[in-house]
Amino acid sequence: MKIKVTENFSYDGEKYEEGDTVDLPEPVADSVIEKGFGEKVKEETPVPEIKGEEKKRGPRWKKKVWVSEDRNFGITVWPPGGKFDSPSVTLEENQRDDSGNWETNRTYLPTGSNLLALSEHLKSAWEEIQKVKSEEKE
Template sequence: MKIKVTGNFLYEGEEYEKGEVVELPDSIARSVIDKGYGERTEETSEEKTPPEEIKKVGEGRKPEWKRKVWISEDRNLSISVWPRGGKFDSPSLTLEENRRDDSGNWKSNRIYLPTGSTLVALSEHLKSAWNELQKMKSEEKE
């Protein structure tokens, strides 16, 4: 089903942004509409969106750079650098945790990280935390 996105949402790791016309499986499209994030498109032949402008599942923006670190077979973290576009005037950075739940389904949580000097400070804090952990581990061995 083709819908017009009325509020940003995430589906299968893909971000859909307000104003986009997308093709989704019928059950997903109905759920998106019910939750207030989309509306069914009722285009006339004169208004029809050209097929190349319809975003299909899995054909959205792709990160310019991505690294994944596996924590265990049921959990990983991904860091992605996204090009400017959509609601962002400059490139953006995300940290995403993917975790398998008790029923075997993958769940994900994504946060947008700062891209300026705050990111450098955050990375320094992470490095300091790692150093502190190493210090504590070496003290436990003594």
């Protein structure tokens, strides 16, 4: 399984540094992720090149983060058009229900400095979770 190293660690005589992307056996990768030393890497969904009038309607940038086999979050940047006179950002939660069907919830995020503030708060939440996990290990 491919993971991105978020904290330096050693495994099987190899040293892995923050920012490295490595391919590890699944049980090892799961352990690294669980301990907060890495995160699973998912292939980025390519956004096809769109030309002319269609370019205004299609996404400009898209990223998907898988939480599990049955749940993911998609972040999409849309060009101006329709209801919005400036670019917009959506956050979609896709989740499989008990019947196996996918359900989607879409939220429009702020695009100015509030988007940056939101991302900083999410990063701070992640850092706090890492502190709690390290306190539990002690």
